[in-house]
Amino acid sequence: MKVTILGCGASLGTPAGGGFWGKCDPDEPKNHRTRASILVQSETTDVLVDTTVDLRTHLNRLNLKKMDGVLISHAHSDHVNGVDDLKVISYHSNKLIDIYSNSETLEEMDRRWPYLFRPKADGIYVEFLKKNPIGNYQKFRIGDIDIESFEQDHKTCQSLGFRFGKLAYSVDVADLNAQSLAALHGIETWIVDAAAYEKEAILTHANIQRIKKWVEILKPKMTYLTVLTTHMDYHTLCAELPPHIQPAYDGMVIDMEGNRR
Numbered sequence: 001m002k003v004t005i006l007g008c009g010a011s012l013g014t015p016a017g018g019g020f021w022g023k024c025d026p027d028e029p030k031n032h033r034t035r036a037s038i039l040v041q042s043e044t045t046d047v048l049v050d051t052t053v054d055l056r057t058h059l060n061r062l063n064l065k066k067m068d069g070v071l072i073s074h075a076h077s078d079h080v081n082g083v084d085d086l087k088v089i090s091y092h093s094n095k096l097i098d099i100y101s102n103s104e105t106l107e108e109m110d111r112r113w114p115y116l117f118r119p120k121a122d123g124i125y126v127e128f129l130k131k132n133p134i135g136n137y138q139k140f141r142i143g144d145i146d147i148e149s150f151e152q153d154h155k156t157c158q159s160l161g162f163r164f165g166k167l168a169y170s171v172d173v174a175d176l177n178a179q180s181l182a183a184l185h186g187i188e189t190w191i192v193d194a195a196a197y198e199k200e201a202i203l204t205h206a207n208i209q210r211i212k213k214w215v216e217i218l219k220p221k222m223t224y225l226t227v228l229t230t231h232m233d234y235h236t237l238c239a240e241l242p243p244h245i246q247p248a249y250d251g252m253v254i255d256m257e258g259n260r261r
């Protein structure tokens, strides 16, 4: 099994629209960031986490033609607004794509875009997704990939983190309760939202200080930071962080032991 970081950018991407690079060096390819999303793959199964507005770019970069399931962390626009790009995958697979999240997120997507789940205009437009509500702490399986969800406090809403064996993915998280920290016990690799970076006040995203505290508790071998903003230059982060906490970059491939391929 392996995980590909399809995108590790924050909601605006890097550079943000208009060519705003912030503190990021435009000459460093690892600073070119699309919106945060990962692909989890076994020999037979492909699972996507989040459908960002960069989904079409991600599908084309990896030449992905099928998807066995899609997990959604929460319904904020930068995590779901590319969902229409799954239509072509559904069409060519001749099946509905299974989408998994908590009921709140799935109902919000249904409210915004009912055509995803139901035919429209007497069947001229056909649905292409099938809802699979999951609990805040639930074990389930897609193909041959075992998955466990856990609740995350994103302040404006609850998001879902996902664990795949010894690797876990936590986007858009400001805080974790004791049950969620317990759900993360024993991970070796953690990909975690660091968008608050050096800010003292924790609002909707974790900062480096909080991530270091969590890492002390959980002791993963490797932690990769994602949801990186234009304030977060790749090489500056590498120099500031200890060797077991490093920034992700688009296209990074990680195995279950946390090694980069």
Ligand SMILES: [Zn+2]
Pocket: 074, 076, 154, 172
């Ligand atoms: Zn969010």
